[in-house]
Amino acid sequence: xxxxxxxxxxxxxxxxxxxxxxxxxxxxxxxxxxxxxxxxxxxxxxxxxxxxxxxxxxxxxxxxxxxxxxxxxxxxxxxx
Amino acid sequence: xxxxxxxxxxxxxxxxxxxxxxxxxxxxxxxxxxxxxxxxxxxxxxxxxxxxxxxxxxxxxxxxxxxxxxxxxxxxxxxxxxxxxxxxxxxxxxxxxxxxxxxxxxxxxxxxxxxxxxxxxxxxxxxxxxxxxxxxxxxxxxxxxxxxxxxxxxxxxxxxxxxxxxxxxxxxxxxxxxxxxxxxxxxxxxxxxxxxxxxxxxxxxxxxxxxxxxxxxxxxxxxxxxxxxxxxxxxxxxxxxxxxxxxxxxxxxxxxxxxxxxxxxxxxxxxxxxxxxxxxxxxxxxxxxxxxxxxxxxxxxxxxxxxxxxxxxxxxxxxxxxxxxxxxxxxxxxxxxxxxxxxxxxxxxxxxxxxxxxxxxxxxxxxxxxxxxxxxxxxxxxxxxxxxxxxxxxxxxx
Numbered sequence: 001x002x003x004x005x006x007x008x009x010x011x012x013x014x015x016x017x018x019x020x021x022x023x024x025x026x027x028x029x030x031x032x033x034x035x036x037x038x039x040x041x042x043x044x045x046x047x048x049x050x051x052x053x054x055x056x057x058x059x060x061x062x063x064x065x066x067x068x069x070x071x072x073x074x075x076x077x078x079x080x
Numbered sequence: 081x082x083x084x085x086x087x088x089x090x091x092x093x094x095x096x097x098x099x100x101x102x103x104x105x106x107x108x109x110x111x112x113x114x115x116x117x118x119x120x121x122x123x124x125x126x127x128x129x130x131x132x133x134x135x136x137x138x139x140x141x142x143x144x145x146x147x148x149x150x151x152x153x154x155x156x157x158x159x160x161x162x163x164x165x166x167x168x169x170x171x172x173x174x175x176x177x178x179x180x181x182x183x184x185x186x187x188x189x190x191x192x193x194x195x196x197x198x199x200x201x202x203x204x205x206x207x208x209x210x211x212x213x214x215x216x217x218x219x220x221x222x223x224x225x226x227x228x229x230x231x232x233x234x235x236x237x238x239x240x241x242x243x244x245x246x247x248x249x250x251x252x253x254x255x256x257x258x259x260x261x262x263x264x265x266x267x268x269x270x271x272x273x274x275x276x277x278x279x280x281x282x283x284x285x286x287x288x289x290x291x292x293x294x295x296x297x298x299x300x301x302x303x304x305x306x307x308x309x310x311x312x313x314x315x316x317x318x319x320x321x322x323x324x325x326x327x328x329x330x331x332x333x334x335x336x337x338x339x340x341x342x343x344x345x346x347x348x349x350x351x352x353x354x355x356x357x358x359x360x361x362x363x364x365x366x367x368x369x370x371x372x373x374x375x376x377x378x379x380x381x382x383x384x385x386x387x388x389x390x391x392x393x394x395x396x397x398x399x400x401x402x403x404x405x406x407x408x409x410x411x412x413x414x415x416x417x418x419x420x421x422x423x424x425x426x427x428x429x430x431x432x433x434x435x436x437x438x439x440x441x442x443x444x445x446x447x448x449x450x451x452x453x454x455x456x457x458x459x460x461x462x463x464x465x466x467x468x469x470x471x472x473x474x475x476x477x478x
Contacts, residue, residue, distance in 0.1 A: 016379075019429060036429060040422065043367055044382050047374040059368040060212040 002027055002072030010072060013052045017045045027069035055079060090274070097325065100128050100231070104329050108252040118249070119222035128231040133195055143194050147229065154178060154204050155224045158211065162218040166211050176364075179204035187400075196235040198400070200228060206360055207242040216246075223249075230331075232322040236315070238336040238356035245331060252330035262327035269320025277313035280306050285463050285473060294478040301453065304460035308452075311459065312340060315354070340455075344438075344447040346417040349455060357397075366393040383426050387419040394418070406465035413458045 007025060015021050018036050031037040037045075046062045049055070049071070055078035065071050107120045126144070134140035157175040164171055179201035186197045194200075211219070219242070227245045228234075281287060283306030289295060316337040326333040334356045343349035350358045366389050373385035394411040401407040428434040437443060464470045 035435065039362060039367075040370075040386055043370045043374065043386070044379065047371055048379065050375070057371075058212070059363060059371060060209055062367060062371070063209075063363045064213075 002069045003076065006072040006076055007068065009052065010049065010068070010075075013045070013048045017041060017048050025068050027067065027072065029068045030066060049075065053079065096131055100124070100131075101325065101328055105254060108249070108329060109254060114250050115220050115222055118220060118226045121249075122222050122225035122229065125226055125229045125231055129195070129229055129234060132231050133235060139193070143192070146192065146194055147196075147200065148225070150179075150182060150200070151204075151225055151228050152221065155219065155221050158208065158219050158224070161208065161211065166214050172208060172212060176205050176208045199234065199237045199239060202237075202239045202357070202360055203228060203233075203242070205364065206239055209364060210241055210243055214243075216243075230326075232325045233333060236318050236322075237354075238319060238322065238334045239360050240332075240334040240356060244334060248330055248332040254330065258327050258330055262324045262329075265320050265324030265327060267324075269317045269322075269324060271317070272313045272320065273317030277310050277317060280310035280313055282306075284310055285460065285469075289473060289476060293476075295476050296478055300460060300473070300477060301456060304458075304463075305452070305456035307463045308456045308459045312337070312353075341452060342448060343451050343455075344444055345421050345451055346414055346454070347421050349451060350414075350418075361393050361397060365396055366390065369393070383423055386422050390418045390422070391415045402465075404465040405467055406461040406463070406470065409461040410458045413454075413461075417454065 007027065011023075011025055014023055014025050014034075018034060018041065020035075023034065025034075031042065042062065046057050050057055053075050055075060057074065057078075061074060065074065103124050104121065107117055107124060110117060110120075112120070126148070129144065129147075130136070130140075134144060154175070157171070157178060161168065161171045161175050183197060183201040186192070186194050207219070207224075223246065224242075226249070227242055230245070233240055283302055285303045285307065288299065288303050288306070319336040323333045323335065336354060336356050338352040338355065340349055340352040343352050369392055370386055370389040373388055374382055377385050394415040395408075398407040398411040425434060428437060460473075461470065464473055
C-alpha cells in the first residue's frame with residue numbers, strides 16, 4: 001500500500017504538470033478525476049515523477065497504471 | 081430458378097459460422113481442464129482458418145504451416161521471458177522485435193503470402209509488452225495458439241490484448257445477454273459491412289470518377305467523404321462481427337471504433353478510429369519516444385518532444401500501409417494537424433480557457449464539421465494512393 005509521504009511528495013509534481021496549485025491527489029484518484037490528465041499529460045507526468053524521485057519508469061509500466069496509488073507503489077518499488 | 085449468388089454465398093457463410101460457434105461452445109463449456117480446452121479450441125480455430133480464409137491448395141497450406149511455426153517459435157521466446165520473471169531487457173527486446181522483423185520481412189517481398197501477417201505479428205509484440213512485469217501464470221502453447229489463430233480477429237483485428245482473451249476464455253459461460261448482444265452486434269456489423277459500405281463505395285473516386293467526365297471541387301470532397309464513410313462502415317462492420325461472434329463465446333475482444341464522426345479534433349479522431357492500432361503504436365512507439373525526448377529536452381520543450389514523436393509515429397503507420405505517396409500525404413497531414421492541436425491545447429490550457437472552449441456546443445459543432453471535412457479530404461489521398469492516380473484526379477477537376 002502506498003505510503004502517505006510518497007503521495008505527499010508526488011503532489012508538487014502534479015501541480016506543476018497540470019498547472020493547478022489547488023489540485024489535491026488521493027490514492028484512488030484516476031486520470032478521469034483530474035482535468036487534463038490525458039495520454040500526453042500522462043507522459044509529462046511520468047518524466048516529471050522520474051526527475052522528482054530519481055527513478056526510471058518504462059513505457060510498459062506507465063501504460064499499466066490505473067490510479068495514483070499504483071503510481072506511488074511503482075515509485076516505492078523502484079526506490080526499493 | 082436458383083437463389084442469387086449473393087444469397088447463396090451469404091447462407092453458406094452463415095452456415096459455417098453457426099457450425100464454428102456450436103463447436104466452439106461445445107469445447108469452451110465442456111468439463112475439460114482449461115489447458116485441454118485451449119488445445120481443442122486451438123485445433124478448431126486452425127480448422128476454422130482453413131474453412132473461412134484459406135483452401136486446401138498447396139500455397140494456403142504452406143501459409144498456414146508458416147503461421148503455426150511462427151506462433152510456436154514466438155511462444156518459445158515468451159517462455160524464455162517467463163523463465164526470467166518477465167523482466168529481462170535483452171529477452172524482452174528479442175521477443176518484441178522478432179514479430180516486427182517478420183512483419184517487415186513479409187511486407188518487403190511478394191513470394192510468400194501470409195494470412196493476417198500484420199495483426200498476427202502486432203498481437204505477438206503486444207503480448208510481450210503486456211507480459212512485461214506480469215506475475216500471472218505462464219503462457220501455455222495451446223492457449224497462445226488458440227488466441228493468435230482465433231478466426232474472428234485473425235485477418236483484420238482488432239489487436240485485442242492477450243490478457244483480455246485469457247481472462248474471459250478461462251471460465252467462459254453462455255448467457256442470454258452474451259447471446260443477444262453478440263448476435264445483435266453480428267447483425268449490425270453484417271448490414272454495415274455487406275450493404276451500407278457497398279452503397280457508400282459508389283461515390284468514392286474508384287466509382288464516381290471512373291465515368292471519364294470532368295468533376296468539380298465539390299465532388300472531390302464528396303468522394304473523400306464517401307471513402308471515409310465507406311472505410312468506417314466496412315471496417316467497423318467487420319469489427320462488429322468479430323466482437324459479436326466472440327461475445328457469443330463469452331470472449332472479450334477490444335473495441336476498435338467509437339463514433340469517429342463525432343471527433344472534434346485530430347487527437348480525438350485517433351482516439352475513436354482503429355483504437356486498437358492507435359493504442360498499440362502509442363504504447364510501443366509514441367510513449368517511449370516521447371519519454372526519451374522529454375528526458376533530453378526537459379519540460380519547457382515538452383510540446384517539441386511530443387510533436388517529433390507524433391511525426392515519427394505517423395511515419396511508422398504510413399510505412400506499415402506501404403510506400404505509396406498517398407499514405408505519406410495522409411499521415412503527414414494528420415501529423416501536422418496533430419502538432420497544431422498539441423500546440424493550441426498547450427496555449428489554451430495555460431490561459432485556463434480550454435474547458436470553456438471544449439464545453440461550448442457551437443464550437444463543438446463547428447469543430448466536428450471541420451474535422452470531418454479534414455479527415456475526408458486526407459482520405460482522398462489514402463484512396464488515390466499513387467502519383468498517377470492523384471494527378472489523374474486533379475486533371476479531371478474543373
